Amino acid sequence: MGEKVEVFGAWFSPFSRRVELALKLKGIQYDYIEEEIYKKKSDLILKFNPVYKKVPVFVHGGKPIAESIVILQYIDESWKDNPILPQHPYHKALALFWAKFLDDKVLPSLMKARRSGEGKDREEAIGEAREGLRALEEELKGKKFFGGEKLGFVDIVANFIAYWSQAMDEAFGVQILTSELQNLPRLTQWCHHFLQHPIVKHNLPPKTQLLALFKSQFVDTN
Ligand SMILES: N[C@@H](CCC(=O)N[C@@H](CS)C(=O)NCC(=O)O)C(=O)O
Known part of the structure; x- marks a missing residue:
């Protein structure tokens, strides 16, 4: 092409x-x-x-x-070389399902938990985020990446869990994802594998700049 x-x-x-x-x-x-x-x-x-x-x-x-x-x-x-989605229609549908789940459920629930004040709202928001993360933990059973041995479509979509969301916790001065990960060994390992991938590793935004931007864009304007 x-x-x-x-x-x-x-x-x-x-x-x-x-x-x-x-x-x-x-x-x-x-x-x-x-x-x-x-x-x-x-x-x-x-x-x-x-x-x-x-x-x-x-x-x-x-x-x-x-x-x-x-x-x-x-x-x-x-571009058919080096596919990132599974070839079988059913497995492809499952990958799309998890990608949708990540963006529709996991990402907003983490953001909501971070932004919610003290009390019942906060507990509910954290509970929602926890449920989403636990589903991912379950999905990773017996696998290095969501797609198996190789980094693929769902891993790419889940990038925010390995990097951005942890930086967002730091910028907000909270430990929403960070503390949940302590009880999620597979997801923690996945974060590690994802960040160690040679292509991922060299293509992440610099942490200091990311934190500064998050603080000015999301925290100070709250
Ligand atoms: N669902 C979209 C989200 C894209 C998105 O939120 N992009 C942000 C930057 S991280 C943006 O362009 N925001 C501009 C705005 O909200 O006006 C996707 O997956 O591409």
Whole structure:
């Protein structure tokens, strides 16, 4: 496929990083365009992603696609080498199920728990996050990665658990994920394997800058 491949992203975004990680794992060359997404949305972002107005946007041969999970699926179907999704339709459906669960349940529940004040609300939010994380712990039984021996689609989507969410805890001065992980040995090991992966390791946003951004963007504006 000789058409131009472009990623419009933001350095700190776990969603942008998912797309870049998939491209790197599959050995696809691409141009990266950094967007100042929280300062001013560029005309191109508004044109390419008029519905959500967010990054990442993936542009292949001039045709834009938004939403990281959708982009990952498109990449895997368009470039067949080094697949990240299982080939069997049932296993593929399961991978999509877990990816959806991560973004619809796990990510928001962690954020909610972090933001909730003291008392009943906080307990409920933490309970919700715990339930989600326990389901992931169960899913990892007997496996190194969610996809088995090799890092794949669900691992890429779960990137926020291994890195961003722990940095978010630090920025908020709480231990939501960090303390839950103490009772989740498989998920803890998974975080370790994920972060040790040679391609992941060299493509993470710098921690100090990430913490500074989280503090200014999410904590101080609360
Ligand atoms: N569900 C989207 C989430 C993308 C997202 O939230 N991107 C953030 C950056 S981390 C963004 O562009 N935010 C701009 C805004 O909310 O206006 C995906 O998976 O791609």
